Amino acid sequence: MRELLGAIVILLAVAFGAEAINLKAYNGNVDFDHMGHRKKFGCSDCHEGPPRYIERTKDSAHKLCLGCHKKMGAGPVVHCSDCHKPA
Ligand code: HEC
Ligand code: HEC
Ligand code: HEC
Numbered sequence: 001m002r003e004l005l006g007a008i009v010i011l012l013a014v015a016f017g018a019e020a021i022n023l024k025a026y027n028g029n030v031d032f033d034h035m036g037h038r039k040k041f042g043c044s045d046c047h048e049g050p051p052r053y054i055e056r057t058k059d060s061a062h063k064l065c066l067g068c069h070k071k072m073g074a075g076p077v078v079h080c081s082d083c084h085k086p087a
Contacts, residue, residue, distance in 0.1 A: 023061070028084030 023030040043051040046064060054064075065083070069075035076082030 025084055028086040030083045
């Protein structure tokens with residue numbers, strides 16, 4: 001039963017996972033191209049367990065986003081404004 005529920009959660013997540021996610025930050029919101037990233041990576045590269053809302057702090061977000069960009073040598077790392085777009 002738990003497996004079944006897990007599978008349903010994942011199916012719903014795949015069906016309804018947002019394409020572009022606007023992450024709020026006081027120093028400029030971050031447009032995250034979820035679908036673009038999903039095409040290149042597996043869900044579990046970013047989500048632990050069933051893919052859904054990720055709890056974030058500044059540090060954990062920077063660790064996730066910048067950590068992978070550094071490792072891959074791709075995507076914004078240096079310039080804050082590559083991610084944070086002032087309104
Ligand atoms: C790869 C993209 C990226 C880069 C580059 C980046 N950030 Fe962020 N930052 C984020 C994300 C994502 C969040 C979390 C937003 C959220 O969860 O709502 C965040 C959160 C923050 C927050 C917390 C905002 C709040 O409302 O609590 C601050 C402050 C911040 N970043 C400063 C910086 C500074 C300064 C730089 C440059 C040195 C920088 N960031 C570079 C993606 C980035
Ligand atoms: C490169 C990292 C990354 C990958 C790969 C990724 N996600 Fe996400 N996903 C995120 C982040 C960051 C959030 C946080 C957005 C939020 O919580 O508002 C998120 C949020 C979600 C949400 C919540 C939707 C929303 O609007 O908040 C769902 C559902 C989801 N992801 C499903 C998936 C599925 C399914 C896959 C694999 C096919 C996947 N994700 C791959 C980073 C990723
Ligand atoms: C698992 C690795 C990985 C994670 C995690 C990741 N990225 Fe990326 N990101 C990439 C790669 C690789 C590129 C370069 C894509 C290209 O050049 O085609 C990229 C490119 C980008 C770009 C440049 C524009 C674009 O979409 O191509 C932005 C902005 C961006 N990422 C934001 C984020 C934010 C914000 C997060 C965290 C919520 C994040 N990324 C997490 C791998 C990752």
